[in-house]
Amino acid sequence: METKLVIGGVEVENPVFFAPLAGVSIAAVRRLFRRLGAALTHTEMISSAGLLYAGTKTWRMTECTDGERPLVLQLFTGDADSLCRSAERCLQSRSYAAFSINMACPMPKVHKKGAGSRLLQDPDVAFAMVRELKKFGLPVWPKIRKIVPDGREYRLDTLQFAEGLLAAGADNVTIHGRTPQQRYEGKADKSEVVRAARRFEGRITASGDVYAPRDVAFYLDNGCAAVLCARGAIADPFMVVQSLRVLGYNTRMSDGEPSLEERAEILIGFADDLYRLHGERVALVLLRRFLAGFFRGKAGTAEFKRTLASAKDWDSAYRILCDWRSYFERGFM
Known part of the structure; x- marks a missing residue:
């Protein structure tokens, strides 16, 4: 299968992507997964404040080397102004396929800054981020988690939040099937991701509990536009190759089990x-x-x-x- 796809405004070879993982999704790892066949990779999540006020270490995280494009730049912050200023700085000397806004990280050090999954409690701020970032002309792909409304901190459910992001101009929304409270424990609710994918056809990327080719196929067979491979791909990098074969795509390796x-x-x-x-x-x-x-x-x-x-x-x-x-x-x- 050689037909190119357009997902979220980006032309890609297939719907299998490598996820943004803190401390992992660095250039060498991105190059590895591109070699294994992932159609697109993400930077690890990068602090907008770090890009604006910190030194060389944060800036180096934005680099893109040969052999890893298309690359999506993922930023995290709690306000649209710093998001746009950091994005603008990156675009002065870098090029990317799309922007990702991290609205999913549940860790306290991110949450307390009003960033990551804290934005799920502030839909107006989240939607404003998308509207403002769209002005730079690149596709915008926010990443969120499953949301269970409680009438207090969380006013919108997953589908309502995704709908607001898309209405604000998001080209694609990645949904992780765990709630912020779960962090990285328990099971991802795949049915919640699929529900959104069926509601917003061609505009949802799946994340959560992707450990084998059957998980990739499940999400795609049920309406998701693409699938993020994360911890499962670290545990078995060749899962990417095997998934592509199951989906009918040509791979860059010999047939059968890799020797x-x-x-x-x-x-x-x-x-x-x-x-x-x-x-x-x-x-x-x-x-x-x-x-x-x-x-x-x-x-x-x-x-x-x-x-x-x-x-x-x-x-x-x-x-x-x-x-x-x-x-x-x-x-x-």
Whole structure:
């Protein structure tokens, strides 16, 4: 299947996207998931205040390297003014496929700033953010969570809030099926996401409990325009490849189960990107985090992971990585 899609005003190869994940969705990781076939990636959520008042570290989070476009820039803040000023600053030297506004993060340090899921309690502010950000000419994709009205803090339900965002000019709304109170615990309410997708045809991206190709297919079969892969893709990066095959899309890998050689080749390329783009500390942390997922279910993975965890520096870690064959049984080759 080669037909291009237009989702939320952005032309993409398929409806499988990589999500904005704090501390994870950095350039090397985005490049990895583009190589595996994800049609689009997001930056991690970036503070508008940090872009306006902080230093180089926050600014570097907005960079886009070759091999990761189309890229969506996700910003978080509690007001339309700082949102627009930070977006304008980014556009002076960067280009993106779309803007995402984080209205979903439930963490207290974000919530207390009036940002993230706190905006679900302030629909007027949230809708104003969309209207103002649209003035820059890029598609706007707010991300929200399931909302259960209580007559006090939460006045609108999920569909009412999504409708308000779309009426304000949002091109696509991503809905995560957990409430702010759940944070990242319990199950995502997929039926709530599907309800919105059926109501607002072609304008809803699904998020929540995407751990296998069947989860991707479920959302798409029930009306969602696209699906965000997040924690499930970290646990098994090749889930993206498998999902695309189930959906009938061509992939950039050989048919069937990826061989150990293919997995190792992609992992080493990922490691090279991590070190080159982000330095030793970040490279070691994320390489250890992703390693088990690359060889999920393969005999020898646990020993490989333990040995890599013992590496004290990048040179040692890279030698262990390049010696991957010694950790696996010949029968899996």
